[in-house]
Amino acid sequence: MDKYTLKKSLGQHFLKDERICQDIVAAMPVLDGMQLLEVGPGGGAITKYLLEIPNISFKAIELDREKVAYLEQTYPAIRGKILNVDFLLAPAPFDGIFHVIGNFPYNISTQIMFRILEWKDKVPVVVGMFQKEVARRIAADHGNKEYGILSVLFQAYYDVEYLFDVDEHAFNPPPKVKSGVIRCTKLRVPYDIANEKKLFTLVKTAFNQRRKQLRNPLKALFDKETLQDEIFSKRAEQLSVADFVALSHKML
Known part of the structure; x- marks a missing residue:
C-alpha cells in the first residue's frame, strides 16, 4: 500500500511543506x-x-484504518504505537502526564480542544495546527470579536501563544482556508477556580447572547443584588478570564 485516499468526511488535508x-x-x-x-x-x-x-x-491516534495501514508500512517504527480509535471517545492513552501535538482534523478541532480540557490535569503542553480562525479564537484576548467560549475556557488553564500562519499551499490538497499553529502551556500560577462546572456554565451562557449586556443572559445565575454590579452592564467579550473566574464565585 503506497497510496492513501483523502477523506473529506474526516477533514483530511495533508501537509507537504517540510519546513512547516x-x-x-x-x-x-x-x-x-x-x-x-x-x-x-x-x-x-x-x-x-x-x-x-x-x-x-x-x-498516535488515527481514526482512519487506511491511514493506519499506510503509516505502519511506510514508517515501521510506528508499529505498536498507533491506536486506531476515535480520539473524542478514547480513554487517556498514557498513565500520568503526557503532551499533545497534531495537525488537528479541522472539522473536529474545537471538540478535540474540549476533550483535552477534560485531561488538563495530565496535559501540560499542547501544540496544534488549526484552521486559522479557530487558532486565533483560542488565542484571542478579551475586547476582541474573536474572543469567545473556547478562548476563556482554554485560557483559564493554559497560556496560549499564536506561533505562526500556515499558507494553504503547504497542503495537499490546499484547503480553502489558511491555518495557524498555537502552543498552549499550563499556567504556572493557576486561577482560583472554585467550581469548574459553574465557570463553564457562566461562560457558555454569557457568550450565547454575546451582543447583550450580561445582566440579561445571566439573570438566572445571580441574585438581584449582585446583578446591580456595574460589570453586568458589559458584554461577554469585554470580560477578561480573571473577570469570569471572579464572577463564578458569586453565582447562585
Missing part, C-alpha cells in the same frame, strides 16, 4: 522520558519527525 512540519515539531518542548501523543497523524507529515525524537514514549 519541522517548525511544528520544534514548537514542542522535549523532555527526556516524556510521553507524547500525536492526534491525527494522517499521512505521517510530522509523525516521521516525532518518531526520531530520542528517549520519549510516543503514541
Whole structure:
C-alpha cells in the first residue's frame, strides 16, 4: 500500500511543506522520558519527525484504518504505537502526564480542544495546527470579536501563544482556508477556580447572547443584588478570564 485516499468526511488535508512540519515539531518542548501523543497523524507529515525524537514514549491516534495501514508500512517504527480509535471517545492513552501535538482534523478541532480540557490535569503542553480562525479564537484576548467560549475556557488553564500562519499551499490538497499553529502551556500560577462546572456554565451562557449586556443572559445565575454590579452592564467579550473566574464565585 503506497497510496492513501483523502477523506473529506474526516477533514483530511495533508501537509507537504517540510519546513512547516519541522517548525511544528520544534514548537514542542522535549523532555527526556516524556510521553507524547500525536492526534491525527494522517499521512505521517510530522509523525516521521516525532518518531526520531530520542528517549520519549510516543503514541498516535488515527481514526482512519487506511491511514493506519499506510503509516505502519511506510514508517515501521510506528508499529505498536498507533491506536486506531476515535480520539473524542478514547480513554487517556498514557498513565500520568503526557503532551499533545497534531495537525488537528479541522472539522473536529474545537471538540478535540474540549476533550483535552477534560485531561488538563495530565496535559501540560499542547501544540496544534488549526484552521486559522479557530487558532486565533483560542488565542484571542478579551475586547476582541474573536474572543469567545473556547478562548476563556482554554485560557483559564493554559497560556496560549499564536506561533505562526500556515499558507494553504503547504497542503495537499490546499484547503480553502489558511491555518495557524498555537502552543498552549499550563499556567504556572493557576486561577482560583472554585467550581469548574459553574465557570463553564457562566461562560457558555454569557457568550450565547454575546451582543447583550450580561445582566440579561445571566439573570438566572445571580441574585438581584449582585446583578446591580456595574460589570453586568458589559458584554461577554469585554470580560477578561480573571473577570469570569471572579464572577463564578458569586453565582447562585
